[in-house]
Amino acid sequence: MRTDRPARGSAHWRVDAWLWLLQRASAAVLAVCVAVHLATIFYAVHAGLTAQTILGRMHASIAWPAFYVLFVVAAAVHAPIGLRAVAAEWLGFGGRRADLVAAAIGIALLALGLRAVWALAR
């Protein structure tokens, strides 16, 4: 049998299964967030895009920064898991090194995203 399945513990499928579940759970959160985001862009572009209106909205209520924090966290979970699959399937880049790169991308996205929310909300 042709196989490139790495030798690993019998419980390793749980890691893959968790990643899969996390990506689907974050996808469900993102589906709502993206819909809200698209509606907000639509509305904001109509009203004219200025720094004042963006900052004004972010300062109007704690709900907006909280929403964007949730959005950023979900995206930072969702994107690297997808990239990990693309790398394994299209670039032949898999295994532990790919997992580490994916984790690094997730952390970088989280940091950049939270920085952006902080910049607009403080």
Add this chain to the structure above:
Amino acid sequence: MTAGTAQAGGLSRERRPETAPLPSSQLDVVIWRSGAGGRLERFSVPRAPSQTVLDVVTWIQRHLDATLAYRFACRVGMCGSCAMTVNGVARWTCRTHVDRVAPAGRLELRPLANLPVIRDLVCDMREFFDKWTAAKGAFVPTATRRDPPARVPPASRERRHADAAIECIGCGVCYASCDIVAWRPAYLGPAALNRAWTLENDVRDGARVARLAAVAGDAGCHACHSQASCTERCPKHLAPTASIAGLKRLASRSLFERDR
């Protein structure tokens, strides 16, 4: 399908004056031949009413080139041995009518994708069936002959899940159609996972925990991206995509169960 076939084949000929030829009386057939790196070889085959792709290959072997290698057994869609790539799409050839897949009278036949070729149109199916074994595709009994027969209500959820996926003939069309099999060589593939799903729904089976561990993960059900090529191409109209999704849900549930 049957009506269209009949019209393009027998019926239309009856309606025409005796002197008028068929739109095209010959099929232009190009077949993959192995040896010396492989090449495509061209044959001309007379058209016939209700002609199947397997009929075409058989005619070539009997009349033009006896060395052409292909595989078949039952000729009626039960044994699952005659699958090939027909004009770019994996199909069972015994029940694929030429009129349906080659309206322009041109056929390109290749062996199934994703499997090593033995010769011409014959693939080595070992890997395909080894993966059934790796997916623990065999029933593990929990009762003995002294026990009374198990009672499985036909309307139960498990029984309905198993019924929907049980009619697989192991032809390998789904396996050859699946991009994930091509991209992840360790991936068990739609047929083996579909088989595992039927057994995961067999309440009499004694290996359901071990089987779930064998079919979960990135070499198993979690690699599937629901492209649904398997479901699109399955000649038995099964939906391996649905079976694999069922395995994903089972695995998700088991993540929250202590004893699994």
Add this chain to the structure above:
Amino acid sequence: MTKRETALARIASQHDRHAGWWAFIVHRVSGVALAVFLPVHFWALGEALRGDARLDAFLRWADAPAVRASEWAIVVLLGLHLTGGLRVLALEWLPWRGWQKSLAAAAAGVSLLVAVAFLVDLL
């Protein structure tokens, strides 16, 4: 052939295409594009740390036609990835039978709607 060449050659050469395959490839390509865009987007917003004059300058830059066109493209990609994702979630979690093509069609329809709405809005 390396594994990478094999995978890419297969994407390019296979003729066996159907609605589900197209839904997958659009979902994947839009996902990768969004993953590339996301850090740029976050970085640009983070620049507001240096005051709203800076952000306004950025927004003026973002008013240029070429930038607006790429913004539109990104919104469309987001719409495509969202609807493709809803298709996958439905296939994986709902008891579907035989309506996988309708799902792909619905995803394409909704994406088109989002795309047209934003195009009309931007023009």
